[in-house]
Amino acid sequence: MTHVKNICCIGAGYVGGPTCAVIAYKCPDIKVTIVDVNAIRIAAWNSGRLPIYEPGLDEIVFARRNKNLFFSTEVEKAVNEADLIFVSVNTPTKKTGVGAGYAADLAYVESATRGIADVAKSSKIVVEKSTVPCRTAESMRTILEANSSDDIRFDILSNPEFLAEGTAINDLLYPDRVLIGALQTPEGLNAQKALVEVYAHWVPTERIITTNLWSSELSKLAANALLAQRISSVNALSAICEATGADIDEVAYACGRDARIGPKFLKASVGFGGSCFQKDILNLVYLSEQLNLPEVAAYWKQVVDLNEYQKKRFVSRIIKTLFNTITNKRIALLGFAFKKDTGDTRESAAITLCKNFIQENAKVRIYDPKVSSEQIYMDLSEPGIVDNTEEVKKHITITSSAYEAADNTDAIVIATEWDEFKTLDYEKIYDRMNKPAFIFDGRLILDASKLQNIGFRVHTIGRAAI
Ligand SMILES: NC(=O)c1ccc[n+]([C@@H]2O[C@H](COP(=O)([O-])OP(=O)(O)OC[C@H]3O[C@@H](n4cnc5c(N)ncnc54)[C@H](O)[C@@H]3O)[C@@H](O)[C@H]2O)c1
Numbered sequence: 001m002t003h004v005k006n007i008c009c010i011g012a013g014y015v016g017g018p019t020c021a022v023i024a025y026k027c028p029d030i031k032v033t034i035v036d037v038n039a040i041r042i043a044a045w046n047s048g049r050l051p052i053y054e055p056g057l058d059e060i061v062f063a064r065r066n067k068n069l070f071f072s073t074e075v076e077k078a079v080n081e082a083d084l085i086f087v088s089v090n091t092p093t094k095k096t097g098v099g100a101g102y103a104a105d106l107a108y109v110e111s112a113t114r115g116i117a118d119v120a121k122s123s124k125i126v127v128e129k130s131t132v133p134c135r136t137a138e139s140m141r142t143i144l145e146a147n148s149s150d151d152i153r154f155d156i157l158s159n160p161e162f163l164a165e166g167t168a169i170n171d172l173l174y175p176d177r178v179l180i181g182a183l184q185t186p187e188g189l190n191a192q193k194a195l196v197e198v199y200a201h202w203v204p205t206e207r208i209i210t211t212n213l214w215s216s217e218l219s220k221l222a223a224n225a226l227l228a229q230r231i232s233s234v235n236a237l238s239a240i241c242e243a244t245g246a247d248i249d250e251v252a253y254a255c256g257r258d259a260r261i262g263p264k265f266l267k268a269s270v271g272f273g274g275s276c277f278q279k280d281i282l283n284l285v286y287l288s289e290q291l292n293l294p295e296v297a298a299y300w301k302q303v304v305d306l307n308e309y310q311k312k313r314f315v316s317r318i319i320k321t322l323f324n325t326i327t328n329k330r331i332a333l334l335g336f337a338f339k340k341d342t343g344d345t346r347e348s349a350a351i352t353l354c355k356n357f358i359q360e361n362a363k364v365r366i367y368d369p370k371v372s373s374e375q376i377y378m379d380l381s382e383p384g385i386v387d388n389t390e391e392v393k394k395h396i397t398i399t400s401s402a403y404e405a406a407d408n409t410d411a412i413v414i415a416t417e418w419d420e421f422k423t424l425d426y427e428k429i430y431d432r433m434n435k436p437a438f439i440f441d442g443r444l445i446l447d448a449s450k451l452q453n454i455g456f457r458v459h460t461i462g463r464a465a466i
């Protein structure tokens with residue numbers, strides 16, 4: 001069996017960076033090199049200010065960097081030196097061509113795979129870390145095998161990543177499970193053992209699941225679909241709560257106490273965001289359609305449709321409550337990231353809310369503790385609507401505190417569940433707002449009756465207005 005001594009990770013993003021930094025941290029006997037074609041990103045990984053924010057990441061990277069953890073743009077060199085290569089490149093939804101809007105764009109995976117085939121001078125274990133449609137490993141294998149010879153062989157493994165942003169380091173240090181899929185051949189099983197040995201440095205072996213390649217690939221899409229489905233289910237119930245006087249937190253708690261349902265991931269919200277849920281479900285929808293399973297495709301598509309409905313419903317409630325117009329009204333948008341403890345805004349519900357407010361000619365004041373102004377301007381620019389930063393700036397103001405954002409506004413909208421929003425001095429905020437002062441809690445994090453006593457009119461998702 002191969003004992004892995006040298007790992008290369010292609011793709012220094014949200015997954016490749018933290019995952020392989022933790023491997024280096026837990027396996028001081030293994031050299032880990034993370035490579036990327038994006039030189040700016042690599043420079044940031046080599047600097048004092050890492051390109052992504054994750055609690056605990058700095059400590060891990062700074063502890064191992066330039067010891068057994070390296071960040072580089074020299075892809076060929078790192079590939080050649082490695083005996084195991086993670087492919088952790090982006091797999092976004094296709095924007096054009098066949099499957100546009102649904103299928104995963106596998107161009108980056110293919111280009112990384114061809115890159116390995118072109119330069120490898122010795123046998124490699126190639127590990128699919130990116131989230132991909134079921135049976136992608138077969139295409140990778142075909143490309144690699146077409147380039148293998150008597151002295152060079154490639155074994156492919158699937159090792160999907162389950163970390164969630166904001167808790168990535170904790171998820172990597174103490175994973176619920178690590179999943180490794182392999183072809184059920186003697187060589188495939190040997191490669192699988194070699195990767196099990198790497199994780200076994202810190203993950204208890206009963207938490208390392210080994211399966212066939214296709215189960216492993218599908219399990220990643222399935223896990224995300226099931227998680228997102230829970231949120232859409234609870235969000236669908238939140239609409240019933242608002243219309244009946246039931247309280248979604250109470251309903252979720254009562255349901256979650258059933259051990260078969262469980263309490264986690266039942267928090268109603270303005271809608272799920274993040275780079276994965278929508279993309280991976282649409283990928284599953286496309287796969288189902290390709291397999292001629294239209295009913296299955298429609299079932300999963302509904303999870304995404306409900307999410308869009310939830311965002312629209314929240315915007316409508318805000319406009320209706322603000323006397324059917326928000327033209328020229330000042331709205332404080334607290335939070336722009338797709339969840340707390342990350343600076344990532346990909347598919348954030350806040351973007352949809354803000355674009356809707358802009359279209360209604362409101363003046364939006366945005367505060368987020370971790371998202372940069374440049375990122376916000378970029379996310380809100382939309383060809384044909386608000387084309388560029390200068391145009392966006394006419395509609396929004398980015399502030400450096402929640403207090404500043406709320407100054408002279410008609411309404412506060414909570415879009416991200418940052419802890420600091422729970423403990424703001426709301427009396428002070430109330431005094432500085434136009435009256436009547438409204439709060440729309442899209443994350444169910446505020447004490448509504450306390451705010452009502454101050455004088456606020458409070459609207460919470462999944463609750464009738466008070
Ligand atoms: N973000 C998450 O929380 C998360 C969690 C689990 C799984 N995933 C999956 O992991 C994969 C990576 O996601 P991410 O969020 O890290 O993406 P990302 O966009 O942050 O990073 C991908 C990196 O790959 C680089 N890259 C692309 N092609 C390359 C090539 N041929 N050679 C070298 N570098 C190349 C890009 O420059 C980019 O820096 C995706 O398939 C995603 O679905 C993401």
Ligand SMILES: O=c1ccn([C@@H]2O[C@H](COP(=O)(O)OP(=O)(O)O[C@H]3O[C@H](CO)[C@@H](O)[C@H](O)[C@H]3O)[C@@H](O)[C@H]2O)c(=O)[nH]1
Pocket residue numbers: 131161162163164165166224227231264265266267268269270271272273274275276277338339340
């Ligand atoms: O009860 C909940 C839980 C989450 N969310 C929202 O759902 C989105 C996604 O949250 P989360 O799953 O915590 O973050 P991600 O980083 O997107 O992680 C998901 O997507 C990753 C990428 O595939 C997977 O690896 C993870 O296991 C999976 O949780 C966010 O907008 C959350 O605010 C809710 O609205 N209610």
